[in-house]
């Protein structure tokens with residue numbers, strides 16, 4: 001029987017990481033508060049099906065007010081997504097409601113037309129579809145998802161969003177590296193995680209299943225998945241590892257595991273995020289030291305606009 005955690009236990013985990021960064025009491029409180037507060041919603045225009053100008057004009061005529069984001073032409077925030085999520089734009093895939101941290105992660109993969117891309121943990125396909133839009137539906141994407149209903153949902157979603165270059169596979173991502181050794185130019189591993197970003201401390205249901213046992217289980221699987229992702233990458237290719245968790249076990253510890261296995265075959269890319277609310281990856285946690293290069297990985301600090309996220313960009317060296 002899994003022990004259900006209290007709000008205090010979640011706050012404790014968040015505080016421990018704030019302490020590890022020596023964040024001021026005020027900054028730590030800001031992070032904890034962000035797990036209580038309502039966030040702004042965000043969406044992107046799906047340029048596979050609509051032009052930005054047309055969508056903005058339609059939203060305006062429906063009284064939906066949106067604000068642009070400075071790092072993406074297609075991304076916007078809005079106070080209340082209820083009208084938009086019920087609209088025909090969302091239903092018909094002209095826009096896709098997606099938080100900014102997720103959008104930024106997909107953008108950072110920097111997939112180009114004509115490349116061969118792997119999305120190793122794809123459902124429901126939000127990032128896959130953004131990647132396809134950036135590739136202008138030119139090239140190839142393989143999307144992997146082992147859970148049956150999530151796999152079928154991804155296929156339906158991608159179809160609705162006008163993605164034509166993606167083939168979906170119902171598979172465990174951990175076997176892909178051995179089956180498709182050095183096939184892909186780019187790989188996204190948006191790993192299954194304990195989903196701290198989804199925690200709303202006002203809503204017990206959102207954290208009642210979150211616990212350290214789950215964190216440890218996720219960490220074990222993430223370490224296997226990151227090796228598989230790296231093995232599937234071509235020399236010279238790049239991959240993104242991301243989670244929407246705040247836990248070191250699911251982030252720095254996983255990248256450190258890859259570095260322990262393949263240190264001489266990769267470099268961690270220094271991520272220059274176009275936002276201010278981020279921290280470098282931790283190199284020491286609970287008295288365990290990780291590779292120094294992990295400081296080049298990034299943690300997005302949650303706030304009103306952004307969900308808690310961890311992003312690492314990794315390049316496979318040409319031998």
Ligand SMILES: C[S@@+](CC[C@H](N)C(=O)[O-])C[C@H]1O[C@@H](n2cnc3c(N)ncnc32)[C@H](O)[C@@H]1O
Pocket residue numbers: 102120121122123124125126127128144145146147150171172173174190191192193221225
């Ligand atoms: C964080 S979600 C991915 C979200 C997706 N990238 C998006 O933006 O829409 C992680 C996904 O990994 C899937 N997953 C779980 N175990 C997996 C495994 N062994 N191999 C590949 N995917 C797995 C989960 O079912 C879940 O759909």
